[in-house]
Amino acid sequence: MNSRKSWWILFIISLCVIVPFMAPYFLIDPEKSRIQISSTSIQYPTLISHIFFAFIALIAGFLQFVKKIRSRYPRIHRMIGTIYYTSVFISGILSLIVIFYIENFSKVMSFLVLAILWIFTTIKGIHSAKKKNYNAHQIWMTRSFGITLVAVSGRVLVPFILLAYFLLNGLHLPGGRERMVEEALNVNIWVGLLINLIIIEWIILKRKVD
Numbered sequence: 559m560n561s562r563k564s565w566w567i568l569f570i571i572s573l574c575v576i577v578p579f580m581a582p583y584f585l586i587d588p589e590k591s592r593i594q595i596s597s598t599s600i601q602y603p604t605l606i607s608h609i610f611f612a613f614i615a616l617i618a619g620f621l622q623f624v625k626k627i628r629s630r631y632p633r634i635h636r637m638i639g640t641i642y643y644t645s646v647f648i649s650g651i652l653s654l655i656v657i658f659y660i661e662n663f664s665k666v667m668s669f670l671v672l673a674i675l676w677i678f679t680t681i682k683g684i685h686s687a688k689k690k691n692y693n694a695h696q697i698w699m700t701r702s703f704g705i706t707l708v709a710v711s712g713r714v715l716v717p718f719i720l721l722a723y724f725l726l727n728g729l730h731l732p733g734g735r736e737r738m739v740e741e742a743l744n745v746n747i748w749v750g751l752l753i754n755l756i757i758i759e760w761i762i763l764k765r766k767v768d
């Protein structure tokens with residue numbers, strides 16, 4: 559499959575996965591939130607803003623991998639790049655506040671590691687571009703965008719994690735369905751992050767070898 563086709567497939571899958579998750583927040587009504595809201599003055603507005611800027615980062619990130627824009631319109635590439643990294647920083651910092659309201663420790667740690675890696679890889683990407691090391695810039699931005707996509711993979715993986723839970727418990731559901739879903743949502747970001755990081759490093763290595 560050529561890279562243009564895979565780009566389109568990944569783009570469409572990402573939108574199909576993330577937009578329904580964003581939908582309950584379009585109404586800006588804390589009652590409609592899928593996540594339990596304990597503070598309407600801090601947690602909810604922060605969550606909404608996180609989602610808004612994360613979505614901009616997702617779209618801008620996809621546009622940065624369009625070869626035509628990169629090679630023919632470097633100014634547009636730089637402009638979208640600025641939108642990408644500004645959105646990552648704003649959304650990443652806001653997510654650090656949202657994390658405070660999560661109760662499960664494994665889930666807290668997964669989002670914390672995700673946010674730190676998101677910001678770190680993006681800083682490395684900007685830094686290498688400023689030093690005109692475009693090879694390193696491409697590598698770090700690929701890592702940064704791969705981490706952005708954990709928002710997609712973490713959600714796509716949930717049905718597989720549910721299946722693994724069911725199978726590993728000998729086709730039983732100790733604690734019922736609710737506990738199974740809760741357990742899956744406590745680990746899905748870890749699983750998504752690990753898989754995305756392996757895929758990203760594989761892509762980077764493959765590019766080097768080719």
Ligand code: HEM
Binds near residue numbers: 592608657676
């Ligand atoms: C990669 C770094 C990211 C971090 C660290 C992060 C962090 C978080 C956190 C902590 C929550 C609250 C979860 C909870 O309380 O259970 C959340 C929710 C959410 N985030 Fe992000 N996020 C990231 C990327 C993204 C991206 C790229 C999008 C795409 C638009 C996104 C969209 C959402 C949505 C829609 C929710 C609400 C989920 C729901 O209702 O189930 N996030 N995020």
